[in-house]
Amino acid sequence: MAKLSREQFIAAIAPAVLLVRQEGSPIFPSVRIAQSILETGGVIHAWNNLGGIKVGTGSRNAYWQGEAVVKGTWEYVDNRSIETQAAFRAYRSIYHYYKDQDLFLSAPRYDRVRSAGTPERQAQMFQASGYATDPAYASKLMTLIRQHNLTRYDELGKPQPKPPAFQSDSIVPIIYQGQVLAGGYLKDGVTWIPARRIGEGLGAIIGWTGSKVTANGQELDTILSQSTGYVKIRDLAGILSLGVSWDDQAKAVILE
Known part of the structure; x- marks a missing residue:
């Protein structure tokens, strides 16, 4: 280490x-x-x-x-x-x-x-x-x-308001190499993450077309909320050739 x-x-x-x-x-x-x-x-x-x-x-x-x-x-x-x-x-x-x-x-x-x-x-x-x-x-x-x-x-560490697009959704920790990158949101069975914060933390080049987030030049399905673009964790992981697993007991996403 x-x-x-x-x-x-x-x-x-x-x-x-x-x-x-x-x-x-x-x-x-x-x-x-x-x-x-x-x-x-x-x-x-x-x-x-x-x-x-x-x-x-x-x-x-x-x-x-x-x-x-x-x-x-x-x-x-x-x-x-x-x-x-x-x-x-x-x-x-x-x-x-x-x-x-x-x-x-x-x-x-x-x-x-x-x-x-x-x-x-x-x-x-x-x-x-x-x-x-x-x-x-x-x-x-x-x-x-x-x-x-x-x-x-x-x-x-004080409680933070959720983005308007995820008001009723639960927070999900996104974990890579044992550390938390950030929190995402579980919406209708899909985990959405702040693209720039997590993507750049993983070495991706994050861009914006005006309506969609891009990762390494590829457009991704996007939810825009309070000037932050959110993408599906599996979409971003696929571009970066990372595996995704769901820890159902801890309610956390593990990237590998």
Whole structure:
């Protein structure tokens, strides 16, 4: 895996963090991003577990299907750092990880985390609830939030109005190489995506004829809403020779 700078790491995970927040997650984006930096050292591993969630005794769910990796880790025991081995959950994407983490945090033990009214209070409650054994966990989170101005993502994570053409349609995460590119909209069984944002992210040349979006010179069926052209994900994927699969449990599109 190519080494990412801290800003590259933040940019890579932010779309998933924001989408999950807009779907109703109680976790402040600033806290979530700081936590991911702290837990991983700024590395996105192939198993997409950004928070050290272990296999434990939890049941499979829509976002975790039982996959795991065994890795070295450390724990604080009697204020001493101890190296150990543990089985960690593995995920199809970081979106799947964040959704599973929200399920994990739905336990009564984390009531104070979910109800926290500020990022600082939430960081404190993560530590108070025993989420991590590091006695400096909360202060480390807040240091990262300040260093990288992560509170700017809290504003971006507020619910956004849907485009008029998709008012009654559900949001669908579009996932490529484990990361969320953006959200699309599921309309009458078809997923429509913002062509320029996703297409250019995948390396396509996106154009506009005045009535239709073009991708690498080919016209695509288009819905225009608020000056944004939306196209069918399968049409764009076909031009780029990408496979498309539907994760029915997570309600997500996976590009491969």
